[in-house]
Amino acid sequence: MWAKLALGGFGRRGLEAVIAALVLLVAIAIVAASLMVVEGAADAVARTERADRPDIVHVRARFNRALFETPRSGLLPPLTLPVYEPLIDPQILVGAAGDAAVLARQSLLRNVVFPDGFLNVYIFGIDPDLESKASTFSLVRGRFLRRGDDGAAVVDQATARALKVDVGSSFPVRKADGQDMSLTVVGVLDGLQIHDAPPRTIEAPSLAPNSNAVSSGVFVSLRTSQDIFGRDTLTDALVIARASAAVPSLVERLQEAFRLEPGVFVTERYGQFRRKVRDFELTLALFALLSAATAVVAGSFAANLLHDVYADRRHQQAMLVALGFSPLRGALPNLSLGLVIALFGATVGSLVALLVCPTHFSMPSLMADLGTIEPRFGTPVATTAVVVALAAVLLGMAPTAWRFYRHPIATTLSEVGP
Structure with a gap:
């Protein structure tokens, strides 16, 4: 029953939900790939530091x-x-x-x-x-x-x-x-x-x-x-x-x-080491900035689409509460929908990043060659992918939830048609 409530009744907002999931997928793929490069490059810098002992x-x-x-x-x-x-x-x-x-x-x-x-x-x-x-x-x-x-x-x-x-x-x-x-x-x-x-x-x-x-x-x-x-x-x-x-x-x-x-x-050797890795670290900062900008822009776009989807589903939540369900259980279909979209975006986006990101490559450095970079998908990358997906879903849900709990159920039922 909860699956039907969560995935049913989209109406004209169904396409927006699909687009939001796809945007979230692409955003997480870019963020995960960039962070994989940053993780691998940071490992190369640490390896160089262990060898040079600055x-x-x-x-x-x-x-x-x-x-x-x-x-x-x-x-x-x-x-x-x-x-x-x-x-x-x-x-x-x-x-x-x-x-x-x-x-x-x-x-x-x-x-x-x-x-x-x-x-x-x-x-x-x-x-x-x-x-x-x-x-x-x-x-x-x-x-x-x-x-x-x-x-x-x-x-x-x-x-x-x-x-x-x-x-x-x-x-x-x-x-x-x-x-x-x-x-x-x-x-x-x-x-x-x-x-x-x-x-x-x-x-x-x-x-x-x-x-x-x-x-x-x-x-x-x-x-x-x-x-x-x-x-x-x-x-x-x-x-x-x-x-x-x-x-x-x-x-x-x-x-x-x-x-x-x-x-x-x-x-x-500290001065020589800093000169060696300075432009390398600037390149890492560029990748980190790219992932952050992608997460903010694409995440905001996906959150805006999800906001429209949740705004149309306030009537469903109000009906469930009016029938005697608790507010938490009444919000369960919307929460389930958000978790499905977040899980889809984080999982598939991470898989796409793993597929498109090269196993190893050489990153240009003006001062020195720090060796081969091997992008790594570790706990920080996986955590970031999940956090970005959940943040987009929660931002899309927050305005609707705030408005729903700030107004009486009767007002919501009268404002939003079935």
Whole structure:
């Protein structure tokens, strides 16, 4: 019975109801397709941000020129040299960083000369609990470092082969006081990516021989590297801001803290990242504006058509109330009609968007290519489609419902003929 009441008795307004449903369908298809592009493009921007890490600021001292003079032959004692000059006071760095995370480092080079050759190995003193926030390590056997480790080391496979060590083996490292420290290997890596690694300026074992940056080495805890180096000052450090937008103010504080030390450099990638994605985000804003304008214009047109349909059906609702039905049950046919139109528009419109929207494409960008865009139909797109459809139906129904409940039933029956 309710289906007959909801779908019957249209008269000359039946065509307007059909047109309203079709307009709603087209509007939701355009809105859903535009938002799918926006969702996919936003995912590309987030992917680029994860790759570029604009939230990281690199603080380093000037490069140690003594590395270019490492001996390559002869009978010379082993050396352990800093890759960068140790000019960074950790207390000043932490104070300037504020609430940002500080990944302190001591980047060293172990140089051993044999009668017929030499062996250079990079040694990185790191905080094992924090370094994973920026760098990646793939462990093939053994375990990774722990903050309290003393005399423990993790090496990559290339360095392990060069040193002829494995898990459980030990090798010596010459300390700053001329004594040797024995490092015990607790883990072996088959892959690693050091964020802001030092430039590869001398020959050393490498997992990526064609890389211009250091791609292998020995990793020890910061406490162990301080014992080797004989001092607490850092050669370099990474400072991770809580949000990318906080990087400019963080850089200002760091530059102010080390303004009296000309050998300390503060570099950031946030400015380059913003230039890269700026015009890309403007394109996203255009798509979002298009979807919003379509939703407003087409939704208003559909709501106006539905208003005419509901205005002609006030008599039916008044008759049901006069026969003893409650106002809510009397409005049920109109509510059912609205839900049918909204469901039709949201469902079919979303299906049309899925059919016409390409699975992937390249979006033009003036500054950089952010990769392939894959439009995504997720919860925000589906929610928006339903909200737009329901809003159009409710706006079309609201004036009629307001007028119906503001006037007596007898007035409605006398004003509107059957």
